[in-house]
Amino acid sequence: MAVKTQPEITPRVEQEKPFLTWVAKSRPFKKKNPQTMQVVVVLGVLIAMVLVFAGEWMLLAVLVALAFYYYVVSFIAPEDVEYQLTNFGVRAFGKLFVWGEFSRWWWSEKWGTKLISLELMTGVMGRMFIPVDKVKPGEVEQIMNKFLLFDEPKETSMEKMSKWMVKKFPLEKND
Secondary structure (H helix, E strand, O other): OOOOOOOOOOOOOOOOOEEEEEEEEOOOOOOOOHHHHHHHHHHHHHHHHHHHHHOOHHHHHHHHHHHHHHHHHHHOOOOEEEEEEEOOEEEEOOEEEEHHHEEEEEEEEEOOEEEEEEEEOOOOOOEEEEEOOOOOHHHHHHHHHHHOEEOOOOOOHHHHHHHHHHHHOOOOOOO
16 A cells, blocks of 8 residues: 655745834924913914904814824823834834735935835825834845835925925024
8 A cells, every 4th residue: 555645735825024123203293392381372272263253163173173283292202113024015103014015115304313204195184104223224225125115206386385484484493
């Protein structure tokens, strides 16, 4: 009686392998001075008074929500988050963003924090920014270039307008 041997089974699913792991703040942060909040409150109160007299209650609610968002982003320090670049994609905030969700990547900087900028192909938010404070840029580039195109896009008209507004109408003194 001949013994039948099973053919070697090849795995159908590849396991996730982390290439690079680091811990950084969840977003760039620059501590604002109290004068900034005073300017924002005064502007908000003036605009709110106009909206109350005009009877625009929904617009007033939007203004209050935007003021709260500005307060949180400007005065509450971000928490530390673990980031991973893996063979499947980017793992951040406990979620996996697969490489297929991104179209390209490039380097950017905000308030002295170096960022990996990823352009999303779908979704409401068009970009994802990942801080890389304590990571060697060469290691990141080597991994990212395997999966995505390195290509910095031109500034959009909205980005140009916001830079102009910040330059012409600063909310705080630049010392």
